[in-house]
Amino acid sequence: MSTVRATVLASAATLALLAAWTLTGLAGRPARVRVSGAWVMAPTAARTGAYFTITNTGDQADELLGVSTPDASSAMLARHSYAAGVGRMTMLDGLVLPAHTDVRMTPYTTNVMIQPSGLLPVGRRVRFTLVFRYGGAVRVTAVVVPPGGGPAAP
Numbered sequence: 001m002s003t004v005r006a007t008v009l010a011s012a013a014t015l016a017l018l019a020a021w022t023l024t025g026l027a028g029r030p031a032r033v034r035v036s037g038a039w040v041m042a043p044t045a046a047r048t049g050a051y052f053t054i055t056n057t058g059d060q061a062d063e064l065l066g067v068s069t070p071d072a073s074s075a076m077l078a079r080h081s082y083a084a085g086v087g088r089m090t091m092l093d094g095l096v097l098p099a100h101t102d103v104r105m106t107p108y109t110t111n112v113m114i115q116p117s118g119l120l121p122v123g124r125r126v127r128f129t130l131v132f133r134y135g136g137a138v139r140v141t142a143v144v145v146p147p148g149g150g151p152a153a154p
């Protein structure tokens with residue numbers, strides 16, 4: 001008798017734990033993005049690149065939908081590719097961020113092309129807002145580095 005009662009109590013406790021587990025979202029953590037390593041290449045032309053490392057620690061994919069900055073007249077997601085010494089730039093509508101993945105932008109892969117509205121000397125800080133489909137808006141400050149001063153090609 002006491003054994004049966006203990007089992008019933010244990011089941012109730014298990015159900016309560018399961019409910020709490022589901023309610024707190026541990027059953028599958030939603031996309032959660034973190035932005036780090038933000039830098040801007042000091043401009044040598046009308047447009048230059050901004051680079052971010054985006055970490056999705058969630059259990060589902062997210063997507064970077066757009067980037068804005070008060071320090072540039074435009075900011076567009078782009079993919080740069082090189083073949084036989086010829087560079088090509090393609091504009092992107094979004095950048096998918098798989099679950100549990102770091103996406104590191106570089107001059108040789110995906111980046112954000114900006115058209116600065118004023119001078120961007122080395123050391124200047126540039127404010128950005130990155131908007132994610134699930135992660136919402138994330139603000140980050142990037143620092144301007146000398147041309148060629150960013151991370152090396154992969």
Ligand SMILES: [Cu+2]
Nearest residue numbers: 078080089113
């Ligand atoms: Cu470009």
